[in-house]
Each structure stands twice: as C-alpha cells, then as structure tokens.
Amino acid sequence: MKLYEFEAKKIVRDHGIPVPDGMLARNIDEAVEAAKKIGVPVVLKSQVLVGRRGLAGGIRIAETLEDVAREAENLFNTRIRGEEVKYLLIEKKIDFERELYLSLAIDRTARKYVFLASPLGGVEIEELVKQHPDKLLKLYIDPATGYSPYMSRTTAKFLGLPKEMWKDLHNIMNSMYKLMIGLDAELVEFNPLAVTRKGLIALDAKIRIDDNSLYRHPELQDKALRELSPREQVAKKYGFSYVELDGNIGIICNGAGLTMATMDLVAYYGGKPANFLDIGGGATRERVKEAAKLILTHERVKVVLINIFGGITRCDEVARGVIEAVEETGTHKPIVVRMLGTNEEEGKRILEEYGYKVFSEADEAVRKAVELARR
Amino acid sequence: MGILVDRNTRVLIQGITGREGSFHTKLMLEYGTKIVAGVTPGKGGQEVHGIPVYDTVKEAVEHSGHIDASVVFVPSRFARDAVLEAIDNGIKVVVVITEGISVHDEIAMVNHAKHNGTIMIGPNTPGVLTAGEAKLGIMPAHVFKTGYIGIISRSGTLTYEIARELGKKDYGVSTVVGMGGDPVIGMNYIELYEHFVRDPETKALIIIGEIGGDAEERFAKYYVETGREKPVVAYIAGRTAPPGKRMGHAGAIISMGLGDYKSKREALEKAGIPVADKPSDVPRLLSEIL
Structure with missing residues (x-):
C-alpha cells in the first residue's frame, strides 16, 4: 500500500531526515493560512496516490498569498489522473543547487535490499533503469548484516557530494534502512533529494508498505483500503x-x-x-x-x-x-x-x-x- | 530420476495437522511420497494418516533418522520461523507452499537458505513433482504423465493446463517445479535449469513465466551464454496486463521499469527459445524443436 506524501514526510522527519517545513490543507482557507505561517514563496502539492503527479499538473508554486488562494482552488477542482484532490501539502519553497535520486528498494533478482542512487534527480526510476543505467548506482544489502556506513561513502562519491555532506548522507541512508525494516516498507524513495547550501533535504518522499506485512502494522490496515476501487x-x-x-x-x-x-x-x-x-x-x-x-x-x-x-x-x-x-x-x-x-x-x-x-x-x-x- | 526429489527422498511435513497440511499429506502419500514425519508445535505425539507428529524439527530429525526435504504448510505469519527451523536442522530441500508471506520474511528466509546451502523452493508454490516417484506439494497428480520434459513455472493452475495439453499429445514430464508467484523466491529459472541440464532423463524444458521482474530475461541471456544445452519452449502469461497492477500473484506486477510481456518475449525469442501464443500451442512448438 502507498502512503500519501504528507504521511511519508512525517515518518521521514521523525527519523531525522530533513524535509521542508510544511502544513496540510483541506480547503483554500487552510492553504492560505498555512502559507502565511510558513511564509511565501510556497509550493502547493496535491496529495494523491497516483504516480507522476508533477507531470499531470499536481504541483504549483505560489509567490504571493493571492497566488496561493488561486492555485489551491485550481488544484482542489482538478482530478490528477482521475484521482480527486482532498489535501494539499503546503511547503516552504526551497532553493537548491541540484537534485539527486535516492531510494531503498527490494531487488527481487538479487533477493536483497538495494540502495539506488543517481545524480539525475527528478527523473522517474523507470526511466533511469531503461535510459540511464550508467547513471544509476546499485548497492545491495544482505539482510543478515544490514546497512553499513561505507555504503553512504560509496554513494556520496558516486553522486559527487562534497566531504562536508558525507555525514548527512550517512544519517539519511542509515535512517532509510531502519525505516524500511521497522515499517516493513518495500520502497522508500526521495526523488528529488536536493543539495542546498545548508545540506541535503528530501523534497519529495514516497513510502510503499508491503501488503503481506500489514498485519504487523494495525494502524495502517484501514489505509490499505483507500487506494482500492x-x-x-x-x-x-x-x-x-x-x-x-x-x-x-x-x-x-x-x-x-x-x-x-x-x-x-x-x-x-x-x-x-x-x-x-x-x-x-x-x-x-x-x-x-x-x-x-x-x-x-x-x-x-x-x-x-x-x-x-x-x-x-x-x-x-x-x-x-x-x-x-x-x-x-x-x-x-x-x-x-x-x-x-x-x-x-x-x-x-x-x-x-x-x-x-x-x-x-x-x-x-x-x-x-x-x-x-x-x- | 528427475531433479531435487525422487522416490527415496525422506520428507517432513511442517504444519501437518492443519487443514491443508493434513489433506495434502494424504494425497502425497497416495502418490508414493516417502513422508517420514510431521511437525506442528504443541501437537507432538499425535499421528496424521499414520505419520508421527513432533513438536520440533529437531525431534523429528532425531526420531526419523534422516530427513532430506520439508514441505511447509504453516500459515504466513509463522512461515519464516518454520523455514528457519528446517534450515537450521540441516534439511537441504525446503518447499514452501504458503501464500501471503511478508516479503521481508522471504528475504530473510531466502538468504538464510543460501548461506546454509539449502535449496528453498517457493514461497507461494504448488510444489515439486517427479513423475511416478514423489510429489512434494499440492499439484493434482493425474494431469502429469511420466516422460522426459522438465517444467519450471511461476504459476500453479497454468502449469496444470499446459501439462494437460502436453498429455493430449503424449508428452510426459520428468520433474515439474513451481518456482512460486512471489517477488522474492528461493530458486529461479537459471538455478533450476542447471539442475535439469544435469538430469539425463530430461530432454527438453518448458518455462511457464508471467509478467513482473526480469527472471525470464536473465534466463534467456544465461541460456545463450551457456551454449543452449537443452531445448526450451516458453509460454508467458500477462500480455494484456496493465502496468502498475498486481495480477493476483504478489510478483506479477510491471513496476520500476521492469517486467512487461514484450521485453520477456523478445529476450526469449532472441535466445532461440520459441514462445507460444497460447497454452494449447506448447506441444506443437515442442514437437518442432525435438
């Protein structure tokens, strides 16, 4: 089952991974109120479970509070690939230097966990796999031994991150692994993970939980039904x-x-x-x-x-x-x-x-x- | 002959007192499978169809002398524990019938099996059957004639369908292996093909695949690299399956840019493996390459 971005980001933040300041809005007034508190410019992100929402127009930037009201109205009245928009995540707009791709997934062929990293942030993983395999790093993790810090150094070098950020990346990857195991996730994905002057920050977060493991997470079981027709x-x-x-x-x-x-x-x-x-x-x-x-x-x-x-x-x-x-x-x-x-x-x-x-x-x-x- | 199991394989049934475990123990015995013990924690001392039941695998091994293989019918929540118990007690072939096991548990089971040199089949498999010798699983035995075709499959009923088509043209099977329908499984096409290559009684192979993952593509590559040792025919299900949707099996999903029908068919055909358009075409393709 999939989590909404705002749910994933809360979990991610609780695991110590930096994400932008954000608030959830259920209507236009709440969206404007959130923007006031956070401070414009903000990003309005429709909370839907379908993929590729950016391409479908589900993410808007607003420079002023008037823009926020107008864009919020637009988004609440749009269907994103057929899915109704019930919530908007209003987030501080972050200036960044470049965007990266980082995820932890299950490799069914290797039968292990795998970190996937690429300097081509913002590109969908499907495309990375097919079009840019040379720009995609895969690091396999044996479940018996788990995550080890060298994985973050190898990834940092591959992504060309300066030495000051190696520790940040280690903290992020260490937390991703803990989160993956603790939550029985089948995917934890940051696309993009942005490089800013202050460090690394996850601009988007996607978490998918293994359906067969849901019995271990009773708090999530009701949520599993919502993506079904x-x-x-x-x-x-x-x-x-x-x-x-x-x-x-x-x-x-x-x-x-x-x-x-x-x-x-x-x-x-x-x-x-x-x-x-x-x-x-x-x-x-x-x-x-x-x-x-x-x-x-x-x-x-x-x-x-x-x-x-x-x-x-x-x-x-x-x-x-x-x-x-x-x-x-x-x-x-x-x-x-x-x-x-x-x-x-x-x-x-x-x-x-x-x-x-x-x-x-x-x-x-x-x-x-x-x-x-x-x- | 055949692979993995034969009439001398001494078999343990884990979860033998459960509804499925008990029912299929009877059918396996009728087929001739040498079942020597069963395990259900807390039910030690009972008998199921004349087979002694123990509380632990350790006791089962101690009392039965030697156990070669185990068939696991334990419910999904307890399957990981049962499989680890079998591996840690030195059982070298473990067939996991259970469906719906957590993928994290599967990763733990599969890696533990590999580290200990255990062959794990499944999970979510109909099992393994060596024609006329032994059946470890739930396959309906009557659809399989005895012969020289090996089958490696990701699906249960589709295997029966194709085996029946083969039988109509008098093709029998050596060993049939259900790999399992989950994304993370113990043995894949390549590993099982290796066993079949070494089996003198298997003259040709049928691969029954489906969308999801890239096991078929990898096998195609391996098949060419190792010199096409035995003739292979394939059928792949899911030509009309939409991307991003799980088609019944946890592993049957086109995702992360992998697993569509076209990619599988092209890879197999490029490797010189004919791919049947429909199950009833399999015997004809087989006759063309034999």
Missing part, C-alpha cells in the same frame, strides 16, 4: 483478486497465471477482457457467488467467461456459486464456462441444468465468448 474492496473483503480492465468480456478463473492466460486468450481471439478475477485456491461457493455477482452486475460486461481448472478448487462449488449469483442478480447475460478437474461432472450437470453450455477446452470457450460479445 469499490469493486476491488469487495474483492478484498471476500478474498479474491480483482483488477479492472477496459473490455466487455468478464473473466472469472482460478489461479493468477491461468487468469492472465485467459485474458490473453480473449485478446488473441479478438475480444477485450473487462477484468482480471482470480477466485484463488479452494474457493467456497460463497466466495464464487460474490465474485460472480461483481462481474454479472458490471455495466460494461456483455459476456461472462468462466475458466476453471480444478485442483483444490471444486467445480461443483464453483457451479453452485455461479447459479446463486445469477439467481440473486436476476441477470440474463450470457455465461460461457470451461470447467475441468475435481468434481467436474457434477459442476457440468448443475450448469447445464440451467442451460449453460460447458466446454472442456479453453480455446473453444474463449472463441464462443468472443463471438457472443460481438453480437
């Missing part, structure tokens, strides 16, 4: 995985790989998947019912395609769940089913009794669904 929240509640796509063929499968393969197969035969929905292993009738209701009631879905390869998942449980969903929603949308594996015969019997055709081959079922979606 209403449908994704239903999915989370009932324990299946759901991702919204933009097509009209609703998909229900078991297993993440098979679900993606089914989406791809739909596209291969010329259709467009409306979603990714994996009911997970050993799904109960109840879970299947809720999953099927979610897809059946989706206004964009014209056809529902169910592809089940039963192992621990039982075909008859799936069939019963689907039928209950149809009865509860009273929908007449066509449903195409491919079902195989544990209790397959019983599953087929139940569905065929209600007039649904059950295929044994995925290709045939997908072709049928695509054909129905075209009508």
Whole structure:
C-alpha cells in the first residue's frame, strides 16, 4: 500500500531526515493560512496516490498569498489522473543547487535490499533503469548484516557530494534502512533529494508498505483500503483478486497465471477482457457467488467467461456459486464456462441444468465468448 | 530420476495437522511420497494418516533418522520461523507452499537458505513433482504423465493446463517445479535449469513465466551464454496486463521499469527459445524443436 506524501514526510522527519517545513490543507482557507505561517514563496502539492503527479499538473508554486488562494482552488477542482484532490501539502519553497535520486528498494533478482542512487534527480526510476543505467548506482544489502556506513561513502562519491555532506548522507541512508525494516516498507524513495547550501533535504518522499506485512502494522490496515476501487474492496473483503480492465468480456478463473492466460486468450481471439478475477485456491461457493455477482452486475460486461481448472478448487462449488449469483442478480447475460478437474461432472450437470453450455477446452470457450460479445 | 526429489527422498511435513497440511499429506502419500514425519508445535505425539507428529524439527530429525526435504504448510505469519527451523536442522530441500508471506520474511528466509546451502523452493508454490516417484506439494497428480520434459513455472493452475495439453499429445514430464508467484523466491529459472541440464532423463524444458521482474530475461541471456544445452519452449502469461497492477500473484506486477510481456518475449525469442501464443500451442512448438 502507498502512503500519501504528507504521511511519508512525517515518518521521514521523525527519523531525522530533513524535509521542508510544511502544513496540510483541506480547503483554500487552510492553504492560505498555512502559507502565511510558513511564509511565501510556497509550493502547493496535491496529495494523491497516483504516480507522476508533477507531470499531470499536481504541483504549483505560489509567490504571493493571492497566488496561493488561486492555485489551491485550481488544484482542489482538478482530478490528477482521475484521482480527486482532498489535501494539499503546503511547503516552504526551497532553493537548491541540484537534485539527486535516492531510494531503498527490494531487488527481487538479487533477493536483497538495494540502495539506488543517481545524480539525475527528478527523473522517474523507470526511466533511469531503461535510459540511464550508467547513471544509476546499485548497492545491495544482505539482510543478515544490514546497512553499513561505507555504503553512504560509496554513494556520496558516486553522486559527487562534497566531504562536508558525507555525514548527512550517512544519517539519511542509515535512517532509510531502519525505516524500511521497522515499517516493513518495500520502497522508500526521495526523488528529488536536493543539495542546498545548508545540506541535503528530501523534497519529495514516497513510502510503499508491503501488503503481506500489514498485519504487523494495525494502524495502517484501514489505509490499505483507500487506494482500492469499490469493486476491488469487495474483492478484498471476500478474498479474491480483482483488477479492472477496459473490455466487455468478464473473466472469472482460478489461479493468477491461468487468469492472465485467459485474458490473453480473449485478446488473441479478438475480444477485450473487462477484468482480471482470480477466485484463488479452494474457493467456497460463497466466495464464487460474490465474485460472480461483481462481474454479472458490471455495466460494461456483455459476456461472462468462466475458466476453471480444478485442483483444490471444486467445480461443483464453483457451479453452485455461479447459479446463486445469477439467481440473486436476476441477470440474463450470457455465461460461457470451461470447467475441468475435481468434481467436474457434477459442476457440468448443475450448469447445464440451467442451460449453460460447458466446454472442456479453453480455446473453444474463449472463441464462443468472443463471438457472443460481438453480437 | 528427475531433479531435487525422487522416490527415496525422506520428507517432513511442517504444519501437518492443519487443514491443508493434513489433506495434502494424504494425497502425497497416495502418490508414493516417502513422508517420514510431521511437525506442528504443541501437537507432538499425535499421528496424521499414520505419520508421527513432533513438536520440533529437531525431534523429528532425531526420531526419523534422516530427513532430506520439508514441505511447509504453516500459515504466513509463522512461515519464516518454520523455514528457519528446517534450515537450521540441516534439511537441504525446503518447499514452501504458503501464500501471503511478508516479503521481508522471504528475504530473510531466502538468504538464510543460501548461506546454509539449502535449496528453498517457493514461497507461494504448488510444489515439486517427479513423475511416478514423489510429489512434494499440492499439484493434482493425474494431469502429469511420466516422460522426459522438465517444467519450471511461476504459476500453479497454468502449469496444470499446459501439462494437460502436453498429455493430449503424449508428452510426459520428468520433474515439474513451481518456482512460486512471489517477488522474492528461493530458486529461479537459471538455478533450476542447471539442475535439469544435469538430469539425463530430461530432454527438453518448458518455462511457464508471467509478467513482473526480469527472471525470464536473465534466463534467456544465461541460456545463450551457456551454449543452449537443452531445448526450451516458453509460454508467458500477462500480455494484456496493465502496468502498475498486481495480477493476483504478489510478483506479477510491471513496476520500476521492469517486467512487461514484450521485453520477456523478445529476450526469449532472441535466445532461440520459441514462445507460444497460447497454452494449447506448447506441444506443437515442442514437437518442432525435438
């Protein structure tokens, strides 16, 4: 789960890492009030969870209090990549000499923590990785031994920082590692980390927490829901995985790989998947019912395609769940089913009794669904 | 033959008294797996399907003589502890079925395994199956015929789907390994391929990948550098997956500029590995290279 910038900055500041003076504003008056206290010029930063908000116009500079009021109004009335702006972070505008990139992440290939640093601050990490690999330093950390100060010296040299700042960088990197472990974060990112005459300061802060570690942080658990759409929240509640796509063929499968393969197969035969929905292993009738209701009631879905390869998942449980969903929603949308594996015969019997055709081959079922979606 | 496990592998089940642990112990026994002990803290002295249960791995090892491998069904919050216990008691192959483990716990487990020379498979894996010999995990055994194809996969049900397609054309498998669907896992394609290269019974390999990370790209590079020792066919899921979204598996996400379908397919094809457009095309591609 992602934290808002103002939440991340509070944590970062509490860990002794310098950030600009800032206040949170929920409306225009609060924004002006904050600017008065901090002193113009200020930066108004929309607090959203989507990425690349700067490019989307979500960050404004105001030289006067009138500017603050006008820009605040603009931002509160804008959607940043579809996301509503509920808060602004009003921060002192900082003069800097140059901008750096610094993050602590998890390297899945090395299976270790990794510090990423670059003199190209302000550039997104995606671009650094692809376009400027020579300008990106990677320092791996073995979890058994943790952070060690030489890492900051190596980074300082790579970034060309003067000797007076080495200690600052050590303090920052040491705190980043503590924060990463203590908070079970999967990313702690400062982009940019600015070099000023007074030292280093994190102008932006991004923290992402590992979803599987949230049980260790009960104070964060409610926040995990806020980045989910209403449908994704239903999915989370009932324990299946759901991702919204933009097509009209609703998909229900078991297993993440098979679900993606089914989406791809739909596209291969010329259709467009409306979603990714994996009911997970050993799904109960109840879970299947809720999953099927979610897809059946989706206004964009014209056809529902169910592809089940039963192992621990039982075909008859799936069939019963689907039928209950149809009865509860009273929908007449066509449903195409491919079902195989544990209790397959019983599953087929139940569905065929209600007039649904059950295929044994995925290709045939997908072709049928695509054909129905075209009508 | 096959790799990692065979009919002589002496197996421990951690979390044997739980619902999944107990259910799959029965199925593994039916397949012929030599399960010699189980562990659930606080349940020592019980039996599950005739297998003695101990409180600790130490006791299990002491009473069963020797244990080669462990299968972990322990719930995610306690999985790290269970895996460290297995490694510290000298078990050399640990298969972690559990899904939803903290990535920080996974980093600790994986590095501890490496430092101790333990092969850790998973987490979030359907397990390892050597056809006709042993099954350590939850794969539905009936879809796998015995043969000479090795499979390395990031996905469970998709593996069953492709194994079934293979079976229709009379291709059987030597060993099937589920690598696991999480971002941080014990063994990747390269390490497992090394095992398969050394296995005389495996004539060709199938790689079942998905979006996220760059394991497929790295394997492609390694495959060329080491002289393409055995023929490989691949299938990659997630061509239509949007960036920045987790597709069910914690590891199936295009992020930090890595992990999209195109990059994987291009890297594999450049390495001379044919990539199937759909699961049902895999047997045909296999017949073309054999």
